[in-house]
Amino acid sequence: MKPITLPQLTAMKGVTAQVWATAYDAWMAKILDEVVEVILVGDSLGMVVQGKENTLPVTLDEMIYHTQMVQRNCQRAFLVTDLPFLSYQTSPQEAIRSAGRVLKEAGAQAVKLEGGKEMAETIHALTRVGIPVVGHLGMTPQSVHAFGGFGKQAKDSQGAKRLLEDAQDICAAGAFAFVLENIPHDLAQQVTRAVPALTIGIGAGGDTDGQVQVFHDLFGLYEDFTPRHAVKFGELGKEMKQMAQNYALAVREKKLISP
Ligand code: KIV
Numbered sequence: 547m548k549p550i551t552l553p554q555l556t557a558m559k560g561v562t563a564q565v566w567a568t569a570y571d572a573w574m575a576k577i578l579d580e581v582v583e584v585i586l587v588g589d590s591l592g593m594v595v596q597g598k599e600n601t602l603p604v605t606l607d608e609m610i611y612h613t614q615m616v617q618r619n620c621q622r623a624f625l626v627t628d629l630p631f632l633s634y635q636t637s638p639q640e641a642i643r644s645a646g647r648v649l650k651e652a653g654a655q656a657v658k659l660e661g662g663k664e665m666a667e668t669i670h671a672l673t674r675v676g677i678p679v680v681g682h683l684g685m686t687p688q689s690v691h692a693f694g695g696f697g698k699q700a701k702d703s704q705g706a707k708r709l710l711e712d713a714q715d716i717c718a719a720g721a722f723a724f725v726l727e728n729i730p731h732d733l734a735q736q737v738t739r740a741v742p743a744l745t746i747g748i749g750a751g752g753d754t755d756g757q758v759q760v761f762h763d764l765f766g767l768y769e770d771f772t773p774r775h776a777v778k779f780g781e782l783g784k785e786m787k788q789m790a791q792n793y794a795l796a797v798r799e800k801k802l803i804s805p
């Protein structure tokens with residue numbers, strides 16, 4: 547299995563839809579590695595793994611720990627890791643230090659960070675030292691308090707204009723791809739046509755250069771909560787609960803005979 551390279555990813559723009567998905571440990575990486583082009587160690591792990599209300603408490607050390615696990619079974623897919631809240635916003639130098647640790651200590655091949663034109667200088671600084679960058683526009687979860695929730699962004703013409711400008715600015719700064727989360731579908735299509743970088747959608751319609759989904763959403767691991775942008779391909783959460791009940795019953799009825 548040959549590893550997918552960054553030039554191969556960028557050459558896919560306008561040719562083949564790109565498949566991205568999140569993973570947070572070695573087992574998840576094993577499931578995805580042969581199937582997707584990019585594995586993202588998302589700071590969504592704060593919510594789906596740690597059970598927190600949002601991504602803000604996730605630390606750089608935690609991102610490194612999870613990336614190390616994923617990296618062990620990431621032989622083919624390109625590995626991207628999120629920079630968590632306050633590990634890059636304070637200065638470009640701080641961003642280089644944080645991203646450098648993610649590459650050096652965990653083996654990620656690129657970092658993802660949230661924000662538009664205000665992040666252009668930081669993106670430029672990272673790419674200048676050879677760290678590939680993925681941007682993230684639209685509903686950026688690290689700004690959940692500023693947005694007042696996880697709802698759709700760039701809904702009016704002013705918001706759409708700002709998002710398009712942000713996309714152009716982060717591309718000019720060197721981002722090779724960016725996530726478009728929870729924005730109107732026609733805007734995602736317009737942005738995709740306007741920029742040279744790859745656009746990776748989640749809750750942004752079908753006309754982006756690729757799609758990203760959170761592991762737990764993809765497999766239906768949560769029974770009681772499904773985010774609006776989630777696309778489920780199964781209901782494993784329900785099945786696993788049933789299996790746990792079958793196990794409990796077998797123990798209680800003394801029918802569990804181990805080899
Ligand atoms: O943290 C994450 O998993 C993400 C994806 C939803 C794009 O940023």
